[in-house]
Amino acid sequence: MTVALILLAALVLVGALLYAEHRLHLARKKGEGEADASAENSEAEDSEECCGMHITCEKDSLLAAVSNKIEYYDDEELDRFAGIAPDAYSDSEIEEFRDILLSMRPDDIAGWARSLQLRRISLPEPVRDELIMIVAEARSARTNHASVPAV
Numbered sequence: 001m002t003v004a005l006i007l008l009a010a011l012v013l014v015g016a017l018l019y020a021e022h023r024l025h026l027a028r029k030k031g032e033g034e035a036d037a038s039a040e041n042s043e044a045e046d047s048e049e050c051c052g053m054h055i056t057c058e059k060d061s062l063l064a065a066v067s068n069k070i071e072y073y074d075d076e077e078l079d080r081f082a083g084i085a086p087d088a089y090s091d092s093e094i095e096e097f098r099d100i101l102l103s104m105r106p107d108d109i110a111g112w113a114r115s116l117q118l119r120r121i122s123l124p125e126p127v128r129d130e131l132i133m134i135v136a137e138a139r140s141a142r143t144n145h146a147s148v149p150a151v
Contacts, residue, residue: 089124
């Protein structure tokens with residue numbers, strides 16, 4: 001009977017030690033995971049591709065609801081168009097928007113469109129169509145590039 005009690009006590013002691021080691025391991029892993037997650041988040045923000053953690057990629061999204069941060073792309077002069085209807089622009093104003101759009105890097109265009117929405121600036125209809133086409137082409141190129149296996 002004493003042998004059984006000694007074995008039971010040894011089993012309980014080993015179980016307690018394993019449990020304590022498991023908890024310490026989880027705590028260390030969680031601490032490393034938080035550091036890794038913050039490093040991955042900063043890398044994801046810097047990378048050109050989406051992180052895949054969101055339903056809608058913030059870099060590609062044209063929706064102002066995705067981000068409420070207003071960024072200027074050297075286009076402060078467009079603030080004078082706030083509140084103007086898309087069909088109320090003159091030809092020279094449409095060309096001004098088009099010049100800015102075509103001078104931008106493709107990966108900045110979606111952010112620029114969100115910024116304009118947040119600033120209550122409506123794009124002229126022809127420029128809006130061009131912007132949508134450019135963003136769709138960039139998404140398609142990125143999707144096709146990501147799905148092609150590396151050789």
